[in-house]
Amino acid sequence: MANISNTWAKFISIGKYIGAGLIVYSLISGLLVPLKPGILAVEPVTLDAGKQSVIHVTGYNTHFEEGKELSAFLKFNDGTFLESANNLVRSGKKMDIAFHIPYPLPFPDRVSDAVLVVNSPEDGTMIKPAAVTVRQAVLPVATEMDGVFLKDAGKLHVHDAWSFPYRGILEETIRNIFYHVPLWIAMVVLFVLSVVSSLYFLKTKQEKYDEIAVATTSIGILLGILGLATGAVWAKNTWGQYWSGDIKQSMTAIALLIYFAYFILRSSLEDDVKKYSLSAVYNIFAFVALIPLIFVIPRLTDSLHPGNGGNPALGGEDLDNSMRLVFYPACIGWILLSLWMSDILRRIIRLERSTQND
Amino acid sequence: MTNFVAEDRIMQAIFSLLVKEFTLEWRQKHSFGALLLYVLATIFIVFSVIKNIAPDVWIALFWIIVLFASANASARSFYQESGARQLFYYQLTHSLNFIFSKFLYNFILLFLIGLLTWLGFIFFSKAIVRDYGLFVLTIVLGCLSFSTIFTFISAIANKTPNGSSLMAILSFPLMIPVILTLLKLSAQACRLMQDTGYVKDIIILLSINGMLIGVMIFLFPFVWRD
Incomplete structure (x- = not known):
């Protein structure tokens, strides 16, 4: 004992x-x-198919100004991606992204949530679930929007430095x-x-x-x-x-x-x-x-x-x-x-x- | 053959102790009457204060009244046994027979109280219960848990100088998970919610009871001995 x-x-x-x-x-x-870089806020949250839409993105711990190969996508529920037409970096934490959303969308939903994916070599891939809602009018819209729906978003980058995951809420x-x-x-x-x-x-x-x-x-x-x-x-x-x-x-x-x-x-x-x-x-x-x-x-x-x-x-x-x-x-x-x-x-x-x- | 005889003796001992409990109860009719009056008065006060009772309040008040009446009822079970009489039982029978007879007696008493409270609630307010079978099953399960916890805790509290106040402090925290599950089951019986998984709640209650009875069998000899 x-x-x-x-x-x-x-x-x-x-x-x-x-x-x-x-x-x-x-x-x-x-x-x-x-924390890992993440997307804090997106505004406006409602976009229309058939129009050019610019969304203002606020990042968290992001370095948008250093990004040379920034790319942004909207990912829809059916798994298709829409690449942005133009990315305008305002500062390290602010960026405007323009989307040319064609009409009609490849799926019949009148309203559908989309995930915003921002891919940057510095910050890795940032995802904001249900970032925007895309509306699709019932009556056909005459449009010249040239956005193309893709099957995948290309090569995704990984943030290498030791950091904790960024989670909404x-x-x-x-x-x-x-x-x-x-x-x-x-x-x-x-x-x-x-x-x-x-x-x-x-x-x-x-x-x-x-x-x-x-x-x-x-x-x-x-x-x-x-x-x-x-x-x-x-x-x-x-x-x-x-x-x-x-x-x-x-x-x-x-x-x-x-x-x-x-x-x-x-x-x-x-x-x-x-x-x-x-x-x-x-x-x-x-x-x-x-x-x-x-x-x-x-x-x-x-x-x-x-x-x-x-x-x-x-x-x-x-x-x-x-x-x-x-x-x-x-x-x-x-x-x-x-x-x-x-x-x-x-x-x-x-x-x-x-x-x-x- | 010997095993069979032993089992037979245990059942006989428990049964005769149970009969003893009921005889004692019959001799002290005033205490059972006091209990009934307690329940009746509480129900009367509740429905004088609240005129239009909402179903969820009905269920909550039902279980609170049953809980307090049960606490009162089972607190007596060890108090009426004086120290000398306990020594007598100790020599006479095995401790497990003793606790089991107390437990069974409390269960029957509490089930009666539960049914009577339900009757009182039906008499003074509208009938809310839709699924009678499930509600009776809920009362059975509730009284089973109440009698397990209260019987054991009153055995502990009986050993302390200020037992009756300690009884509430020791047992009510243990009751809360049981009561939460009972509220869910009763809401199901009153069709307040449509939960297909209520069988899960029944299993939870049964397993809580099983565990507590197992622990009671294991621990009661230690309470009893000193």
Whole structure:
């Protein structure tokens, strides 16, 4: 037994430095690495077939003025591309694109959404989904528009420098994944540890397992509050308000209520042995009740969170390799740091109990 | 043969404990009457305050009343057992028989309360439920979850000095996922929404119950022993 606790002490003493280092790394790189260039706004949003249409494009992190081989396309739902007739660069972030949209369109829809694709050697390929709506009149329009529909947009360029994906709505707040999500992961790790030590307590009735359970639960609650706070600040920017009653927000609030109840149960009991075993029992029961709360119901219900209900996801192509380089270290860092914090708390509880007993 | 006899004995023990519960209840008719009066008075207050009730409010109020009545009903289940009497049961029977008889008794009681509340709601307001079978199934599932959680939590809360207030704090957060699912199922039974996936909700409730009953079987001996 002494062997295990020695190994654990060594692990914690090294792990806290690694954890702190990884968190500092994730803070610095997560905040300093720029976003990929993207298209912020397009105006006007309605174009007519059979007319020359000029759209004003505002870019984000773009370098239009350096682009020698800029090309722009409208991509329609049926997969055809229409190349722009003329691109007029105003500045690094502003550009006017003229389209000669012929009449009739190659598909019968009266109204159809089109994706704007801007292809530049400096900035890579930028895409704005549903950027414009193209209208097609019912009556034939006399027209001399010479735009030709193509099957593909030619060679697409890739932005090589280390940068995070540009996503509409999320934009710069995509960085929150490095600070918000690892807190949840570390919290779940701590709650699992706490349940495991509660199980060990019921099995062995050794006081040290109760100390571990209390310490990990306390730090888990702290991480939960931090996760809720970072999420609320992010939600204020993205959803417009701190609290939207989103399923994941509600479930987290309930989870925190359950663990607050755990501490109320503890404080209402005087007798030590009874306190330890009853709170261990409640901890296990509450964790089992939490499983559908955290892992099942949010997946079955629509949520405003990225990745749910058609929102930009944090899996698949949205969590790309450039973000994994920061996200995974941040997760490991927070887990290590929270283990260290709960170990300190466990030692404090240990000291307090031993002084009380003397 | 021995296994069969053992199983038979367990069933017999649970059944006789259940009969004991009902006998006790019958002797204390006033407490069951108080419970009925509690439900009736709450329903009367609710429909005096709200004249034209919207269907979704109807469902929400129904489950809130059933929840609070259930909390009141099942909080008694361990309080009427004094410490000395618990010691007597401890010597007499296995702890699992004891918790199962409590659980079954609470389930039957809560199901009665649920049906009576429904009757009260029909009497005082308009009939909103369209799919009677599904609504009865929802009440069964709801009372199953309520009795699992309340029975176990009242066993824990019974060990503490200020048990009745602690009971609400400990159990209501655990209830919320169950209630959210019940609200969805009831809305389906009232045709407030057309969700073809309501079978999924039934499966969720059943699996929550299954897990909680499993954990209860595992954990109750630890609550019981000290």
